[in-house]
Amino acid sequence: MSIKPFFLGLFLLVAAAGFGQTNTKEVLFTINDKAYDTDEFARVYKKNLDLVKDESQKDLNQYLELFIGYKLKVNKAYKLGLQNSAKYQAELKSYRNQLAKNYFNDTKITEALIEEAYNRLQKEVRASHILILVDENATPEDTLKAYKKIEDIVKRANNGEDFAVLAEQFSEDPSAKENKGDLGYFTAFRMVYGFENAAYNTAKGKVSKITRTRFGYHIVKVNDIRPNRGEVTVAHIMILKAKPEDADQGKPEKTINEIYQKIQQGEKFEDLAKQFSEDKSSSPKGGLLSKFGSGQLSSEEFEEVAFSLAKPNDISKPFQSEFGWHIVKLIEKHPIRTMSEMKMELENKIGKDDRSKKITASLNEKLRKKYTYKKDTKVYAQLAKWITPDFYESKWSQPEAAKDYTGILLTINAKKIEGKKFLDFVDKKQKAGLKVKPLSLLIDQLYEQFLDEQLTSYYDENLETEFPDFAYVMDEYRDGLLLFDLMEKEIWERAKTDTVGLQGFYNSTKFNHMWKNRVEATILSSTKMETIKKALALLKKNTDPQAIKDKLNVDNVVNIMANTGKFEEGNSALPKATKFEVGISDIFKEGEYYFVVKVDKVLPAAVKTLDECRGKLVNEYQQYLEQRWVDDLKQEFNVKVNQDVFERVKKQLHP
Structure with missing residues (x-):
């Protein structure tokens, strides 16, 4: 996600297009000679009321302060001439084009197309095709020549000749020599609309009528139809692939196989994920991932394995993706979402598809009448x-x-x-x-x-003239883009580059950035008391953790796992019974595991260095600079609030 659309999304929580209005329109406050009315304030407040999570922003007095602060920043942007920037003008035009798309729609046709697409998304079609190339602007002579050619092929196909052989011999799709015309499984929006129509309107095992697309003439044979796979929720254990500089390039594969062996021995998937998975975002949750559908992840290998699992709690064998090694556990399979849940997504896809030509034709007809x-x-x-x-x-x-x-x-x-x-x-x-x-x-x-x-x-x-709603949103986008450029100039870049100021802010707030107690330790774990006793004995002899594993993991059975590193209090990989003192612990049990912990060094709670907390610190410094800046703007501009008007607004909004 790029930062500017994300920022504007946040900005719209303060200045969004809401269309509720007060009964009267009065001047609420002025900045220098520019007036801001009650209508805009009430409209924005009503829109945001259910969106903001900070209760202080629902308080009208607090909200007025936020609103005035926002308008002060916009006034500063205009004063600096940021509205004259060519980049700003181009971005504003781009946003307007995006927003205007909603007003170029035909609701009735769009709804029909949404319903059609949704119904098609219930199925995945496997089809083969034969293509005879002809440009969509070809002469009548060339078009007729191509049509006769495809007409002859469809007759041969309907007379029983092997479609795959015909595709290999005659199709002008370059891939046909390799795949014999087989395109695999696809669903709605994966092919051009005309081709999709042919595929979904043809019965399994049959050959379609001749269909024309911008590529030429096609005939389509439907080989199979299956239900859409929907979405799945899975958990996984991941070991990152080795770095080029790592001496032992085979270590990740060895580790994932050891973990898989422990699963086969009956150990809990979730516990192993917490201890060993190197996906830091999911490991504290036992490896649990958010649900996903086909094509939503960046790894096709991962998706195929996830969807291949049949029943909840089924666990895959270790497999490799471009990111490393994984073991996947199926949590739940989800059917395809309802039409109402998918409506916005489908509408966006229709706008980018050949289906949109139907909407354009309808708009042209309406404008000729309008x-x-x-x-x-x-x-x-x-x-x-x-x-x-x-x-x-x-x-x-x-x-x-x-x-x-x-x-x-x-x-x-x-x-x-x-x-x-x-x-x-x-x-x-x-x-x-x-x-x-x-x-x-x-x-x-x-x-x-x-x-x-x-x-x-x-x-x-004339959209702004004909549709007040559109005009409201454009005004707010216009100011929002200016505000982004101003914030970038006055706050964000300064917070990143003002090293002296950041150091001073760190010095005054460093006790808000603390490490908890930490230990440098080796954690040995096993489900067998006999094994952990042997591990403890070896550990007391200063045996290296890898040597302990080599000695105790025999006959292709993983009896012991080791985890060495720096662990902060509360880390899910650190057993709760661990004592923060140097030495080797006794054996203790948590859940189904026996543990021994060797603590080499205790690191007491301490202030983080500036580099260790830089990301959070820069964010806090930005907020600090922004508040001071708003105070300065109140001195630079003359702000006058009409308190009597504000009291009336409060009664209208909170009777």
């Missing part, structure tokens, strides 16, 4: 004369007379659009390889595309 528009036929005739057959060869250029042409081709409501824009549009379309003939028909088609583009542009330009 706005009044008129084409000047005389101007259009003049422009058409300037477009020549050179267009088909991508060699057409606008004539000299067109450069200064100012004739109005199109009027949308009160907006006038010059004919030169249409010529520019035609010029760009040369790269699309359009082959429609005669030329007059091509020009008419290009004009219809141009009209839709201009209507959409007009609609986009």
